[in-house]
Amino acid sequence: MTRLHMAIPTSIEETLGLLEKCGPRAVVIAGGTDLVVELKDKLKSPKALIDIGRIPEIRGIKETEDGEVWIGALSTHAEIASSTVVKEAAPLLADACAMVGSPQIRNRGTIGGNISTASPAGDTIPALYVLEASVEIVGPKGKRVVPIESFFQGPKKSALAPSEIVLGVKFPKLGKEYVSFFRKLGQRKSLAISIVSVAFAGRCKEPGLLTDVRIALGAVAPTVVRARTVENAICNTKLDPKSLEYVSKLAFRDCVPITDVRGSLGYRQTMACNLLYEGLLEMGRVQKA
Known part of the structure; x- marks a missing residue:
């Protein structure tokens, strides 16, 4: 059985020294919520664990x-x-x-x-x-x-x-004129890995008109992606429920998801559009209230 070494540095300098000494098979651990699972499933076999949890500067x-x-x-x-x-x-x-x-x-x-x-x-x-x-x-x-x-x-x-x-x-910081939301879809209402997630922020000087629109989609591509097609369609455009539905459907153009045990490619594309639409619609209701 390979011996696993454990180190608990108390400074950044000590941590960097340990990483250099132990080489590429050293793994940094903090909360360990992902790493412990990977170790249990033998997805990783590090030579050393470096616990950085006692470094106050970070x-x-x-x-x-x-x-x-x-x-x-x-x-x-x-x-x-x-x-x-x-x-x-x-x-x-x-x-x-x-x-x-x-x-x-x-x-x-x-x-x-x-x-x-x-x-x-x-x-x-x-x-x-x-x-x-x-x-x-x-x-x-x-x-x-x-x-x-x-x-x-x-x-x-x-x-x-x-x-x-x-x-x-x-x-x-987002200014006071900005509106924002985050939404996710999992296989259950909580305690779930995201099948799709959507983050949104935009500057709203008057109801229905947004500038500096930023939208990011999670779990629909190899990395998180900005939905720039939708951003460009929304920016400086007066939005009503009908136009919101149209621009939300543009989100599929920025999606290149995979099919896995949590959801198919088509399901992820559809739900990315739906989450964005629901978020924008709810945001509009809150503004009018």
């Missing part, structure tokens, strides 16, 4: 000096969902985190883990796309910042090198 949620929001990689989904800073600056991200798994998963799982796993079904990722977030990374060559859309390169593939770790994410 924990916390705060407003930065330049007016943006920074969320440390060790922040749990439960912490983000209940954060006043996030609820005010990016309510769709708080909503997305509130829909992740079970209470136990939300209390253990971290946003850094959700990003590093690079699953196209990750619930926080469409919201981060819409927020036009950046991922802060550190490695032997120092720190670097990668736009969220450039970070993901395919299913379970990212711009993160084996010798690097995620420090956190940073994004501009």
Whole structure:
């Protein structure tokens, strides 16, 4: 039996040293909600586990000096969902985190883990796309910042090198004129992996007229994708229920899903359009109330 080594560093510098020493078969663990399953199913066979849960510099949620929001990689989904800073600056991200798994998963799982796993079904990722977030990374060559859309390169593939770790994410706050929502579809109402998810944000100066529209779709392509066809159709256009139905159906043009045990290609395309339509329609009702 291969011996599995465990290390618990207390600083970023110590972590990077351990990654360099242990090589590519070292795996970083924080909440462990995905990794433990992969170890149990023998999908990964690391030489060493490096537990970064005791590094204070990568924990916390705060407003930065330049007016943006920074969320440390060790922040749990439960912490983000209940954060006043996030609820005010990016309510769709708080909503997305509130829909992740079970209470136990939300209390253990971290946003850094959700990003590093690079699953196209990750619930926080469409919201981060819409927020036009950046991922802060550190490695032997120092720190670097990668736009969220450039970070993901395919299913379970990212711009993160084996010798690097995620420090956190940073994004501009949505202004008071912005409306937003996050919706997901699973095989049940809760405790489910997304079959399809939709994140939306847009600037609304007057009812029915949106500018700076941003829409991201999850679990419908090798990575989360921006629905730019729909964005262009909605932007600067007066919308009513009939036109909303038409533009929502354009979402299928940005979908290239697979068929798997959770849903077929056609079902995912249809439900991406439906979730977007329902979200936009509900948003319109709230504005008129």
